[in-house]
Amino acid sequence: MGRSIGVVMTNDITAGLIEDHRLIGKLRRYPEDPDELHGLVDLPTDPLVEVICDHIMALKPEGHAEADNLDAIGIALPGIVRAGVVEDSPNLGQLKGARISQKVEAVLHARGIRAPISLFNDADASAAGLAATRNQLDKVVRVWTLGNGIGFGRYPDAPGPFEGGHTVVSLDSKETFCGCGGVGHLEGIMGHRAMRLRFMDMEPEEIFANGKAGDQRCADFVKRWHRALAAGTATSIHLEGPGRFYITGLNIGFLDLALLNQYLWDMVKMSPLQSYSVESIPETPEIAVIGAGTAAELDQKR
Ligand SMILES: [Zn+2]
Numbered sequence: 001m002g003r004s005i006g007v008v009m010t011n012d013i014t015a016g017l018i019e020d021h022r023l024i025g026k027l028r029r030y031p032e033d034p035d036e037l038h039g040l041v042d043l044p045t046d047p048l049v050e051v052i053c054d055h056i057m058a059l060k061p062e063g064h065a066e067a068d069n070l071d072a073i074g075i076a077l078p079g080i081v082r083a084g085v086v087e088d089s090p091n092l093g094q095l096k097g098a099r100i101s102q103k104v105e106a107v108l109h110a111r112g113i114r115a116p117i118s119l120f121n122d123a124d125a126s127a128a129g130l131a132a133t134r135n136q137l138d139k140v141v142r143v144w145t146l147g148n149g150i151g152f153g154r155y156p157d158a159p160g161p162f163e164g165g166h167t168v169v170s171l172d173s174k175e176t177f178c179g180c181g182g183v184g185h186l187e188g189i190m191g192h193r194a195m196r197l198r199f200m201d202m203e204p205e206e207i208f209a210n211g212k213a214g215d216q217r218c219a220d221f222v223k224r225w226h227r228a229l230a231a232g233t234a235t236s237i238h239l240e241g242p243g244r245f246y247i248t249g250l251n252i253g254f255l256d257l258a259l260l261n262q263y264l265w266d267m268v269k270m271s272p273l274q275s276y277s278v279e280s281i282p283e284t285p286e287i288a289v290i291g292a293g294t295a296a297e298l299d300q301k302r
Helices: 045-059 100-110 122-133 186-190 192-198 204-212 216-240 257-267 285-301
Strands: 003-009 013-019 022-030 072-077 080-082 085-088 117-121 141-146 150-155 244-248 277-280
Touching: 003 045, 003 122, 003 285, 013 045, 013 285, 022 045, 022 285, 045 100, 072 100, 072 122, 072 285, 080 117, 085 100, 100 117, 117 122, 117 285, 122 141, 122 150, 122 244, 122 285, 141 216, 150 186, 150 216, 186 192, 186 216, 192 204, 204 216, 216 244, 216 257, 257 277
Parallel strands: 003 072, 072 117, 141 244, 244 277
Antiparallel strands: 003 013, 013 022, 080 085, 141 150
């Protein structure tokens, strides 16, 4: 039975000790005060690495063996991650090009911890966490995370960027709200930041509330938001086949699953591809932490 530590960096940093795909004890958070927003956006890489290492030191199980009683450490963050390096991270810009694994490893070695470190995309960690907690580690699991950006995660981890949030879902050249600067992207319609840029006079919560109350402009946008997600999902189905999709994230409350399924039905018509399923999951930080730890441990068994 393996023990690992999962660390997830998004708007804040959460970390936990994982044993047998379960969280042992409580999650640790930075900043401790959840109202302290944008705590990470302003923090340079080296202090970030220190915070991560402090979490790991505090969570590490005590033991007598010369090994650390720890099989693996998994760190997940938003962006394109390859071989321990953050190649790009539009929502945590300071991390671009950072050799996070190497930096964390150096600090931990100095503190006597030698467990191997794996680095993941945060949405991939959510996919691994959903697979681990739902007995689906033998299946392909895909997940959309609806937040400031739109994450697309896949388990098992596969070579390739899988930047599903940047799927082109519109040919309208005026669709320019994506955080990456690309035109017509899913995130440019669905992302929290993108919605605020589109409706300068309304918060996303108000857009959805006004849509329900009958405001035509808002109601049209709510339909467009759902059709965009259906288009991204349909594209993934057409490229990689049907299967299980989960949808989660901070803005999961905006999702009307019946409406999404209705649009998906219109977009996926080949019968061998229609055996997909879509499930909405409330946002919980535990899932990605469990996924980061579990995927790191599985990395060591490969
Ligand atoms: Zn984009």
